[in-house]
Amino acid sequence: MSKIAVITGAGAGVGRATVTEFAKVGYDVALLSRDPDRLEQAAAEARRYGVRALPISTDVADFDAVAAAAETVESQLGPIDVWVNVAFATVFAPVKHITAAEALRATQVTYLGQVHGMMVALKHMTPRNRGAIVNVGSALAYRSVPLQSVYCGAKSAIRGFTDSLRSELIHDKLDINLTMVDLPAVNTPQFDWAENKMGYKAMPVAPIYEPEVPARAILFAATHRRREIWLGWPTVKAIMANRIAPAYADRMLAKMGYSGQITHEPLPKNAPANLFEPVKGNYGARGRFSAKSRTGSWEMFTDRHRDALIGGLALLAGITVLHQLTKKYDF
Structure with a gap:
C-alpha cells in the first residue's frame, strides 16, 4: 500500500518540487494551494511517476479549509503518513510602508498556515500513533533581515510553536516525527509575485539553491529522525554568526541588506502580487535565477550520512x- 503525503504550497516553488520528489519514490500526493489550474498542472506532473495525485484548492490561512482538505485526502487517498508545511506569503518593504492588513495576511498564511497544518495532521496521526510532520523554516527564523520583517517574524514564530509541540509529543509518547528544515535562498517564483513596495525587482541573497535541493531535504526529513536540518552553508553561517555576534550582524545588514535583496531592474507598475489573491500563470518550481543557482548542498550530504x-x-x-x-x- 502506497504512503500518502500532503504538501501545502504545492502549486509552485519549493512545494511543487517537493511534490515531485515524493512522487518519484512512490508516495501518493495531495497538493494544497490556492490556484486550481496550477495545482492541476503539478498533479499531472506527479502522475507521470505512476502515483495518485489529488489537487485541492485550499487557502492555508483558513483552518476550516485545511481541515476539510485533510478529510478529503483521507477519504479519497487514505491515511495521511506525511504532512509538509511549505506555503507562505511575504512583503518586500520597510516596516514603515507595510499596512496592518498586509502584515496580518502574511502572518496568517506563513505562520498560522503551518499551525493549521500541524493541528490538522495531529488530529489524524495521533489515533494511529504514527506519521511525520515537516515544517519548512528558514535561516531568517534565526537571523532577521531588513525588508522582510513579516516573513522573518512568522518563521521565528513557527520555530517556537514547533519546539513546544515537540516537547508535547515526547510527553505523550507519540511516535510522530516532527522536523523543521531551515532553508537558504532558493530560486523560486516568489521574487516575481511577492508583494513588493521597493520599486525594483527583488532577488534572493546569494548563494542561491534550486528548489529541488530543499525538496530532497524535506523528503529526507520525512523519512529520517532529525530534530532540525540546516540546509546549505549560508544557513549554518547565518545562524551561528547571529549567536556569536548579533550586534555586528545588525550593522552589516543595515549596510548591505537592502542592496543584497533588490535589483536595479525597475518593477512594472502593474506587477503581480499574490498576497491576497493567487497570481495566474504557468509558474513552476523554479524562478528566474537558475543561471546563478546551485543544485546540491554539502551540508545536506553530511546530514544524510x-x-x-x-x-x-x-x-x-x-x-x-x-x-x-x-x-x-x-x-
Missing part, C-alpha cells in the same frame, strides 16, 4: 590514539 560520518570520525580518532600509544610505549 551523519551516522557514517560519525562512525568514520570515531574510527579515525581511535586509530590516532592507538598510533600515539604505540609510539609512546614502543609496541
Whole structure:
C-alpha cells in the first residue's frame, strides 16, 4: 500500500518540487494551494511517476479549509503518513510602508498556515500513533533581515510553536516525527509575485539553491529522525554568526541588506502580487535565477550520512590514539 503525503504550497516553488520528489519514490500526493489550474498542472506532473495525485484548492490561512482538505485526502487517498508545511506569503518593504492588513495576511498564511497544518495532521496521526510532520523554516527564523520583517517574524514564530509541540509529543509518547528544515535562498517564483513596495525587482541573497535541493531535504526529513536540518552553508553561517555576534550582524545588514535583496531592474507598475489573491500563470518550481543557482548542498550530504560520518570520525580518532600509544610505549 502506497504512503500518502500532503504538501501545502504545492502549486509552485519549493512545494511543487517537493511534490515531485515524493512522487518519484512512490508516495501518493495531495497538493494544497490556492490556484486550481496550477495545482492541476503539478498533479499531472506527479502522475507521470505512476502515483495518485489529488489537487485541492485550499487557502492555508483558513483552518476550516485545511481541515476539510485533510478529510478529503483521507477519504479519497487514505491515511495521511506525511504532512509538509511549505506555503507562505511575504512583503518586500520597510516596516514603515507595510499596512496592518498586509502584515496580518502574511502572518496568517506563513505562520498560522503551518499551525493549521500541524493541528490538522495531529488530529489524524495521533489515533494511529504514527506519521511525520515537516515544517519548512528558514535561516531568517534565526537571523532577521531588513525588508522582510513579516516573513522573518512568522518563521521565528513557527520555530517556537514547533519546539513546544515537540516537547508535547515526547510527553505523550507519540511516535510522530516532527522536523523543521531551515532553508537558504532558493530560486523560486516568489521574487516575481511577492508583494513588493521597493520599486525594483527583488532577488534572493546569494548563494542561491534550486528548489529541488530543499525538496530532497524535506523528503529526507520525512523519512529520517532529525530534530532540525540546516540546509546549505549560508544557513549554518547565518545562524551561528547571529549567536556569536548579533550586534555586528545588525550593522552589516543595515549596510548591505537592502542592496543584497533588490535589483536595479525597475518593477512594472502593474506587477503581480499574490498576497491576497493567487497570481495566474504557468509558474513552476523554479524562478528566474537558475543561471546563478546551485543544485546540491554539502551540508545536506553530511546530514544524510551523519551516522557514517560519525562512525568514520570515531574510527579515525581511535586509530590516532592507538598510533600515539604505540609510539609512546614502543609496541
